[in-house]
Amino acid sequence: MTGRREARRQALDVLYQADITDAVPVDVLASWEGAGRTISPFARELVEGVERFQPEVDLLLEEHAEGWTVARMAAVDRTILRLAVFELLHSPDVPASVAISEAVEAAADLSADESKRFVNGVLGKIAREVPGAQRPTPA
Numbered sequence: 001m002t003g004r005r006e007a008r009r010q011a012l013d014v015l016y017q018a019d020i021t022d023a024v025p026v027d028v029l030a031s032w033e034g035a036g037r038t039i040s041p042f043a044r045e046l047v048e049g050v051e052r053f054q055p056e057v058d059l060l061l062e063e064h065a066e067g068w069t070v071a072r073m074a075a076v077d078r079t080i081l082r083l084a085v086f087e088l089l090h091s092p093d094v095p096a097s098v099a100i101s102e103a104v105e106a107a108a109d110l111s112a113d114e115s116k117r118f119v120n121g122v123l124g125k126i127a128r129e130v131p132g133a134q135r136p137t138p139a
Contacts, residue, residue: 004042005102006040007040007041007042007043007046008042008043008046008083008102008106009106010039010040010043011042011043011046011047011050011083012079012080012083012106012110014028014029014032014039014043014047015028015046015047015050015079015082015083016075016076016079018051019075019078019079020075024051025047025048025050025051026047026048026051028047029044029047046083046086046087049086049090049091050082050083050086053086053089053090054082056089057082057085057086057089058070058082060085060089060126060130061073061078061081061082061085061122064122064125064126064129065081065118065122074111074112074115076107076110076111076115077107077111077115077118077119080103080106080107080110080111080115080119081103081119081122081123083103084099084100084102084103084119084123085123085126087099087102088100088123088126088127088130088133089130089132089133096127096133099123100120100123100124100127103119103120103123104116104119104120104123106119107119107120
């Protein structure tokens, strides 16, 4: 595991597995490690952060995804959005544009055709409206 993009994908895999099996994300991490898989430190940080702040993240998703509840979202879209919202709010070293771009790319790669537009719209709205979510890209 080399870069942050790969770590995000690993975190998405863990969080998705936890979501669809109704497991605790850190328990999924432990089972992966028990099976001999290496978890990057950044992926661990993301998984633990999403787990810790999931109630706050889900509330923001409910408020900003017009016409959608978190429960009604496709599991992969819900997972992508949770990870990106965590980064927007709790990863000050990650510019908002990077968090959104990575999420949109993940949606394009992993979900339905219309998902990238949905993910971009929800995250853009959160970045504009939620204090602390918008950070400039470093020069």
